[in-house]
Amino acid sequence: MPKRILQGTVVSDKGEKTVVVRVERAYLHPLLKKTIRRSKRYHAHDEKSAHKVGDIVRISECAPKSKLKRWEVVSA
Known part of the structure; x- marks a missing residue:
């Protein structure tokens, strides 16, 4: 099974070798036909702690x- 790859923005880099990435997705509401934006936060391993808040990473x-x-x- 292939690994998923997501793109998002770093929202926290306070952990050691860890960044928190916010990934946004947009989808169409089935009834109202309005575009809705949802976001989810993922904790990701960053070996060298190279990424800072605001960076766009995969x-x-x-x-x-x-x-x-x-x-x-x-x-990045």
Whole structure:
């Protein structure tokens, strides 16, 4: 099964080797036909702590690294 790759914005870099990435998605409401934006936050592993708040990064699924981290930063 291929790994998912998502793109989002770093919203927190306070953890050691960890960044929190907000990924937004837009979809059409089935009844109202209005575009709705939803966001979700993912904890991602950042080995060198190279990314700061506001950076746009791509994250990929990986094996669990901690209680919350199931994603890792692929590129900026």
